[in-house]
Amino acid sequence: MDAVTVTALVVDRGRRRVLPGLSCRVPAGRVTGLLGPSGSGKTTLLRAVVGVQKVRSGTVTVLGEPAGSPGLRRRVGYVTQAPSVYADLTVRENARYFAALHGAGARQADAAVADVGLADAAGQLVADLSGGQRGRASLACALVGRPELLVLDEPTVGLDPVLRAELWARFHALATAGTTLIVSSHVMDEAGRCDRLLLLRDGELLADSTPEQLRADGRSDDLEQAFLTLVRAREEVGVSGQGRGHRSEERARSGAFRGSEQEARA
Ligand SMILES: Nc1ncnc2c1ncn2[C@@H]1O[C@H](COP(=O)(O)OP(=O)(O)OP(=O)(O)O)[C@@H](O)[C@H]1O
Numbered sequence: 565m566d567a568v569t570v571t572a573l574v575v576d577r578g579r580r581r582v583l584p585g586l587s588c589r590v591p592a593g594r595v596t597g598l599l600g601p602s603g604s605g606k607t608t609l610l611r612a613v614v615g616v617q618k619v620r621s622g623t624v625t626v627l628g629e630p631a632g633s634p635g636l637r638r639r640v641g642y643v644t645q646a647p648s649v650y651a652d653l654t655v656r657e658n659a660r661y662f663a664a665l666h667g668a669g670a671r672q673a674d675a676a677v678a679d680v681g682l683a684d685a686a687g688q689l690v691a692d693l694s695g696g697q698r699g700r701a702s703l704a705c706a707l708v709g710r711p712e713l714l715v716l717d718e719p720t721v722g723l724d725p726v727l728r729a730e731l732w733a734r735f736h737a738l739a740t741a742g743t744t745l746i747v748s749s750h751v752m753d754e755a756g757r758c759d760r761l762l763l764l765r766d767g768e769l770l771a772d773s774t775p776e777q778l779r780a781d782g783r784s785d786d787l788e789q790a791f792l793t794l795v796r797a798r799e800e801v802g803v804s805g806q807g808r809g810h811r812s813e814e815r816a817r818s819g820a821f822r823g824s825e826q827e828a829r830a
Pocket residue numbers: 577578579580582600601602603604605606607608609750
């Protein structure tokens with residue numbers, strides 16, 4: 565079953581057509597990675613899924629309802645790139661506040677804080693946290709509502725490898741328990757951690773695949789290399805139109821998909 569169905573979605577931002585007619589599906593109870601270079605339209609697509617993006621045409625159906633329907637508010641959690649927690653409250657106070665909004669108790673809030681690895685910092689003001697810790701505090705606040713669909717925009721940016729691995733384990737535990745997760749990243753080494761992959765480039769869906777299938781299609785064990793092979797193959801058949809693809813390939817090759825998060829985010 566699909567948790568999200570996007571059909572012929574067209575989105576303009578400013579004077580730019582960011583999504584020129586995107587169609588894709590997100591299966592329920594899985595971790596789906598939304599991968600693509602910076603500026604490829606990942607955040608725009610996530611915004612459309614949570615119903616906060618003005619769309620020109622097309623449809624986005626989430627958990628059986630049109631995206632943004634009032635009935636979805638409690639069923640969908642969204643963690644943006646900019647942490648959305650109160651700086652003058654502690655981590656624990658933030659989580660308990662959001663828990664109260666969702667009718668959840670303090671115990672659930674404290675469990676969410678522990679789940680994101682912030683138990684030791686629970687008494688600290690958010691204002692005093694590092695960027696990565698703030699991001700995790702936001703994630704804890706999204707988890708307390710136990711949403712059926714969790715939309716996470718680059719949740720592992722700035723985290724050390726141990727914490728990243730822990731968070732990915734947490735994402736898969738949530739999926740096993742029935743939650744659908746969409747996780748965006750512009751770091752290809754995260755692609756290998758996903759059950760399914762949606763690869764975006766210039767607002768177009770380059771692949772709807774799995775890590776294994778992408779490696780096979782791109783004839784490389786290295787997912788970044790496999791991605792580049794797919795880009796080239798597309799260009800050879802001229803799917804992307806004149807000139808556009810070449811620009812993207814250069815961008816991908818020059819580092820948007822390369823190396824560590826620190827490098828990508830610096
Ligand atoms: N408010 C806006 N007005 C005009 N253009 C915008 C606006 N927001 C985003 N864009 C443009 O839309 C395109 C897609 O942006 P989007 O944030 O969806 O990309 P992204 O893949 O999430 O990138 P990143 O990985 O850097 O967050 C970019 O070219 C961006 O410059």
